[in-house]
Amino acid sequence: xxxxxxxxxxxxxxxxxxxxxxxxxxxxxxxxxxxxxxxxxxxxxxxxxxxxxxxxxxxxxxxxxxxxxxxxxxxxxxxxxxxxxxxxxxxxxxxxxxxxxxxxxxxxxxxxxxxxxxxxxxxxxxxxxxxxxxxxxxxxxxxxxxxxxxxxxxxxxxxxxxxxxxxxxxxxxxxxxxxxxxxxxxxxxxxxxxxxxxxxxxxxxxxxxxxxxxxxxxxxxxxxxxxxxxxxxxxxxxxxxxxxxxxxxxxxxxxxxxxxxxxxxxxxxxxxxxxxxxxxxxxxxxxxxxxxxxxxxxxxxxxxxxxxxxxxxxxxxxxxxxxxxxxxxxxxxxxxxxxxxxxxxxxxxxxxxxxx
Amino acid sequence: xxxxxxxxxxxxxxxxxxxxxxxxxxxxxxxxxxxxxxxxxxxxxxxxxxxxxxxxxxxxxxxxxxxxxxxxxxxxxxxxxxxxxxxxxxxxxxxxxxxxxxxxxxxxxxxxxxxxxxxxxxxxxxxxxxxxxxxxxxxxxxxxxxxxxxxxxxxxxxxxxxxxxxxxxxxxxxxxxxxxxxxxxxxxxxxxxxxxxxxxxxxxxxxxxxxxxxxxxxxxxxxxxxxxxxxxxxxxxxxxxxxxxxxxxxxxxxxxxxxxxxxxxxxxxxxxxxxxxxxxxxxxxxxxxxxxxxxxxxxxxxxxxxxxxxxxxxxxxxxxxxxxxxxxxxxxxxxxxxxxxxxxxxxxxxxxxxxx
Numbered sequence: 189x190x191x192x193x194x195x196x197x198x199x200x201x202x203x204x205x206x207x208x209x210x211x212x213x214x215x216x217x218x219x220x221x222x223x224x225x226x227x228x229x230x231x232x233x234x235x236x237x238x239x240x241x242x243x244x245x246x247x248x249x250x251x252x253x254x255x256x257x258x259x260x261x262x263x264x265x266x267x268x269x270x271x272x273x274x275x276x277x278x279x280x281x282x283x284x285x286x287x288x289x290x291x292x293x294x295x296x297x298x299x300x301x302x303x304x305x306x307x308x309x310x311x312x313x314x315x316x317x318x319x320x321x322x323x324x325x326x327x328x329x330x331x332x333x334x335x336x337x338x339x340x341x342x343x344x345x346x347x348x349x350x351x352x353x354x355x356x357x358x359x360x361x362x363x364x365x366x367x368x369x370x371x372x373x374x375x376x377x378x379x380x381x382x383x384x385x386x387x388x389x390x391x392x393x394x395x396x397x398x399x400x401x402x403x404x405x406x407x408x409x410x411x412x413x414x415x416x417x418x419x420x421x422x423x424x425x426x427x428x429x430x431x432x433x434x435x436x437x438x439x440x441x442x443x444x445x446x447x448x449x450x451x452x453x454x455x456x457x458x459x460x461x462x463x464x465x466x467x468x469x470x471x472x473x474x475x476x477x478x479x480x481x482x483x484x485x486x487x488x489x490x491x492x493x494x495x496x497x498x499x500x501x502x503x504x505x506x507x508x509x510x511x512x513x514x515x516x517x518x519x520x521x522x523x524x525x526x527x528x529x530x531x532x533x534x535x536x537x538x539x540x541x542x543x544x
Numbered sequence: 545x546x547x548x549x550x551x552x553x554x555x556x557x558x559x560x561x562x563x564x565x566x567x568x569x570x571x572x573x574x575x576x577x578x579x580x581x582x583x584x585x586x587x588x589x590x591x592x593x594x595x596x597x598x599x600x601x602x603x604x605x606x607x608x609x610x611x612x613x614x615x616x617x618x619x620x621x622x623x624x625x626x627x628x629x630x631x632x633x634x635x636x637x638x639x640x641x642x643x644x645x646x647x648x649x650x651x652x653x654x655x656x657x658x659x660x661x662x663x664x665x666x667x668x669x670x671x672x673x674x675x676x677x678x679x680x681x682x683x684x685x686x687x688x689x690x691x692x693x694x695x696x697x698x699x700x701x702x703x704x705x706x707x708x709x710x711x712x713x714x715x716x717x718x719x720x721x722x723x724x725x726x727x728x729x730x731x732x733x734x735x736x737x738x739x740x741x742x743x744x745x746x747x748x749x750x751x752x753x754x755x756x757x758x759x760x761x762x763x764x765x766x767x768x769x770x771x772x773x774x775x776x777x778x779x780x781x782x783x784x785x786x787x788x789x790x791x792x793x794x795x796x797x798x799x800x801x802x803x804x805x806x807x808x809x810x811x812x813x814x815x816x817x818x819x820x821x822x823x824x825x826x827x828x829x830x831x832x833x834x835x836x837x838x839x840x841x842x843x844x845x846x847x848x849x850x851x852x853x854x855x856x857x858x859x860x861x862x863x864x865x866x867x868x869x870x871x872x873x874x875x876x877x878x879x880x881x882x883x884x885x886x887x888x889x890x891x892x893x894x895x896x897x898x899x900x
Contacts, residue, residue, distance in 0.1 A: 191576045195583050198782060206578050210569035213562055220547045220860070222562050224741035224787070227551050227863065261618040261743070262764070265778035269762040293763075300762050380779055385580035387617070387743045387781030406625040406656050407649075408618070422621035423736055425743030426554060427783050431580070504576070507583065 192529035195507035196338050196482060197360065198380040200524045205384075205434040212430060223430055228423050233430075237419055240433040244390055247436060247444055248369045255370075258391040258411070258419045259429045264359045264378040266409075267389060268294040271355055271374065272301035274411045275330045278402045283307050283328040283352075287344070288315045288337035289513065290357060298332070307331075314513070315340040317474040324350055330373065330397075336361035338381075339511040341484030341518065342477040347371055353397045361481045362390065363439060364523055365449045373397045381481070382523045384432030387425045439523065448523050455521045455530045456480040462534045466541050468492065472514055486516035492544055499536045508533075548885035551863035552694050552838060553716065554736040556880045561740075561790040568786060579786055584779050589786075593775055596789040600746055603792060603800055604725045611726075614747040614767070614775045615785045620715045620734040622765075623745060624650040627711055627730065628657035630767045631686045634758045639663050639684040639708075643700070644671045644693035645869065646713060654688070663687075670870070671696040673830040680706055686729065686753075692717035694737075695867040697840030697874065698833040703727055709753045717837045718746065719795060720879055721805045729753045737837070738879045740788030744781045795879065804879050811877045811886045812836040818890045822897050824848065828870055842872035848900055855892045864889075 193200040216223035217232050226233060237259065244257040260266070271294070276282050281303035284295045287310060298304040305328065308319030315337060324331045330353040336343045338360045347354065353373025362377040369375065374393040380386040391411065398412050407413050407421065414421050439448060460478060463469045463485050472484040487493060500508055510516040521530060549556040572579035573588050582589060593615065600613040616622070627650070632638050637659035640651045643666060654660040661684065664675035671693060680687045686709040692699045694716045703710065709729025718733040725731065730749040736742040747767065754768050763769050763777065770777050795804060816834060819825045819841050828840040843849060856864055866872040877886060 193577055193581055195577075195581065198581055198584060198779065201578065201581050206569055206580070209580075210566040213566035213569065221549055221551075221862065222557065224562070224565075225549055225551065225554055225557050228554060228742065261622065261781075263617055263778045265764045266617065269764055297762050297764065300760050378779065380782075385783055386584065386779045387784055404656050406653050408621045408625055408653065422619045423554065423734065423742045425617075425781060425784065426736075427741050428743055428781065506577065 192503070192505045192532050193507055193525070194505060194519050194521070194533075196511070196518055196520045198386045199520055199522050201384070201431070201435060202438045202524045205431060205438055208434050209427070209431045213427075224427055228420060228426055233426060236430050236433055237424065240429055240436065241419060243433065243436045243440065244392060247363060247439060248392060250369055250392065253370055254394050254396060255392055256395055256415050258393075258414050259424060259432065260389050260391055260414060260419070261425055263386070263389055264290070264357055264376055265293065267357070267376040267391065268297035269300070270409050270411065271330070271332065271376075272298045273403065273405050273409050274398060274401065275353065275355070275374070276302050276401060277329050278302070280329040281305055281325070281327075283324045283331045285319065285322065285331070285333040286311060287318055287334050287342065288340050290337070290359070291334040294332060294334070294357060315342065316472060318342050318344050318477045324348060324352070326351060328352055330355050332356070336479055336481050338482050338520070339513055341471075341473045341479045341482045341514070343479035343481065353394070361479075363436075363445060363448070364452050364481060366445050379428060379432050382435075384435050385428050387428035388432055390432070451527065452480050452521070452523065455525065455527050456483065458527065458530050458534060459483050459519060459521065462537050466537050468541055468544060469537060472516065481520060481522055483519040483521060484510060484514055484516065485519075492540065495544070496536075496540050499540060500533065503532050503536050505533060505536070548859070548861045548888050549863055549881070550861060550875050550877070550889075552867070552874055552876045554742045555876055555878050557740070557787070557791060558794045558880045561787060561794055564790050565783070565787045580783055584776060584782055589782060592786050592789055593780065596785055596792065597775060599789065599792045599796065600748060603719060603795060604748060606725055606748065609726055610750050610752060611748055612751055612771050614749075614770050615780060615788065616745050616747055616770060616775070617781055619742070619745055620646070620713055620732055621649065623713070623732040623747065624653035625656070626765050626767065627686070627688065627732075628654045629759065629761050629765050630754060630757065631709065631711070631730070632657050632757060633685050634658070636685040637661055637681070637683075639680045639687045641675065641678065641687070641689040642667060643674055643690050643698065644696050646693070646715070647690040650688060650690070650713060671698065672828060674698050674700050674833045680704060680708070682707060684708055686711050688712070692835050692837050694838050694876070695869055697827075697829040697835045697838045697870070699835035699837065709750070717835070719792075719801060719804070720808050720837060722801050735784060735788050737876075740791050741784050743784035744788055746788070807883065808836050808877070808879065811881065811883050812839065814883065814886050814890060815839050815875060815877065818893050822893050824897055824900060825893060828872065837876060837878055839875040839877060840866060840870055840872065841875075848896065851900070852892075852896050855896060856889065859888050859892050861889055861892070
């Protein structure tokens with residue numbers, strides 16, 4: 189019996205993806221060899237990389253629009269510095285929206301490279317909301333935002349229309365909802381939430397935003413190099429890329445982003461409805477900015493903590509503890525989480541109300 | 545029936561490692577969850593990272609000698625730039641030995657950071673030997689060398705005694721032979737030859753060589769940060785780190801580096817003896833610098849190519865084609881390759897002699 193996996197990341201993946209990934213470790217494509225002991229230049233792995241790159245663009249509706257998709261090493265944290273390295277001009281500046289821990293990590297790295305303007309921050313309110321009505325300097329080299337804030341349970345729904353490239357860290361909600369992705373100059377996402385295992389990062393970018401900084405960029409950090417080498421500048425993270433491809437194939441087969449968004453909306457509605465209805469619980473994020481990926485909530489009466497914790501653990505739920513900066517609980521309900529698992533949690537919450 | 549896997553990298557791994565890795569994808573430590581869908585901060589994965597770091601130092605004989613082991617993203621190619629970022633002073637210079645494609649890749653990245661002195665190069669002879677009798681400037685910040693040259697089939701056996709930190713890219717021969725590893729200030733190695741799958745890089749360094757450059761280093765490239773965060777500055781490449789641990793455990797159980805070196809010597813001797821004995825073949829590297837990991841050789845008579853290729857493929861050998869910069873053949877006989885597979889190749893070579 190599998191657990192109901194609410195882990196915030198690395199996090200739940202579709203069971204069929206896990207089974208195919210495990211099988212490929214033993215024998216890849218009936219080759220008599222493991223996926224992880226063949227050359228990345230072999231026909232079979234080159235086909236994996238090509239399909240992963242193309243399928244990422246297809247699912248985002250970006251094919252034929254001047255975009256490239258790359259599967260790179262380093263996690264989103266390496267993109268925190270690759271973005272300014274590749275986009276911030278030597279004498280220029282960048283604009284950042286501060287919506288949480290990861291946004292401020294990106295800001296910190298950008299400051300190493302040049303002037304970094306924080307256009308708005310909700311830090312003073314412990315990031316319980318997404319700042320609105322901010323102004324982005326028109327002379328900034330780019331604007332950077334974070335679409336979903338895993339720790340604080342908030343999510344952006346509006347993105348500004350700007351005359352400069354918009355860069356977005358979508359690590360925790362990529363492929364979860366329909367957006368006009370062509371509004372973005374560069375999107376990056378660590379795989380380990382909706383796309384695959386930890387160890388690979390998707391970077392989707394409009395090629396024409398590159399080459400304008402006047403900086404000498406080390407090859408391994410140079411996005412133009414990675415494009416020219418078709419995402420194989422060096423040996424790619426083979427297993428994580430392949431498993432991401434399996435997850436993208438799973439998503440396409442069930443109907444793509446349009447279909448998963450419906451399911452994600454239904455899961456989020458089920459859980460938020462219970463949080464708002466059940467007098468024992470309260471959400472931590474302001475209602476209008478609630479995340480559909482990470483649902484953060486508290487017990488109104490902390491003396492019920494032990495009883496609640498025992499109940500959800502007894503129901504085979506795992507990974508529900510909140511991040512230390514928020515406390516309480518965090519239910520991460522990424523793409524691969526079935527609504528049946530959310531119902532199990534809701535039932536535990538109702539049972540607590542009945543017996544408290 | 546598994547193939548005899550001579551791939552240069554990613555390359556052969558022990559069968560028991562593949563089986564354990566595949567099992568962990570389905571259920572890790574009887575947790576009811578996959579290795580790749582749990583938090584990297586979970587007790588079970590933290591234990592993996594701690595054991596991997598400690599076992600790497602133990603196998604290298606570096607425990608208690610001021611060294612740290614890190615399992616990082618990015619491949620050896622990211623270390624090409626992290627080394628100068630962390631070790632080259634702002635007004636200083638670094639010394640490099642140019643022994644092949646990867647060495648020159650490292651040199652190219654270092655030049656982005658400052659003066660880079662190439663103390664010797666065998667490029668003019670297509671890297672068929674390791675330069676000797678070079679002088680390393682005593683005022684360089686560090687000396688960088690590449691212990692084994694996968695493409696050209698050469699390997700260093702002597703390392704200089706210097707008063708400055710010695711940095712070595714051991715991607716393709718780490719854990720294959722005994723060396724006085726305490727001679728090195730920093731050793732790095734992409735996992736995908738002797739240690740595990742592509743997607744993780746081992747960095748072993750003496751902590752006291754850091755903090756002397758005067759540079760502002762982005763966090764994600766800062767080795768001191770990675771040490772302080774116990775190799776979890778960001779989400780590590782979970783699967784590749786775990787599978788590397790399994791391979792290190794396999795190595796320890798069979799007797800550590802001392803035992804594997806004996807086996808590697810026997811395999812290399814078997815194959816080089818045949819190359820030297822059999823008039824149809826010749827080695828490409830000078831005898832004294834021959835690699836015990838990558839055995840490069842040519843057919844004396846190229847008209848036998850088709851016949852030879854058919855024969856080894858019929859014997860279930862894969863990955864024997866040489867790199868385009870050398871041509872001919874390359875037999876990569878890393879730690880996990882059994883001598884029985886080398887005997888199969890030797891038998892095919894003898895059979896070619898008998899029937900040519």
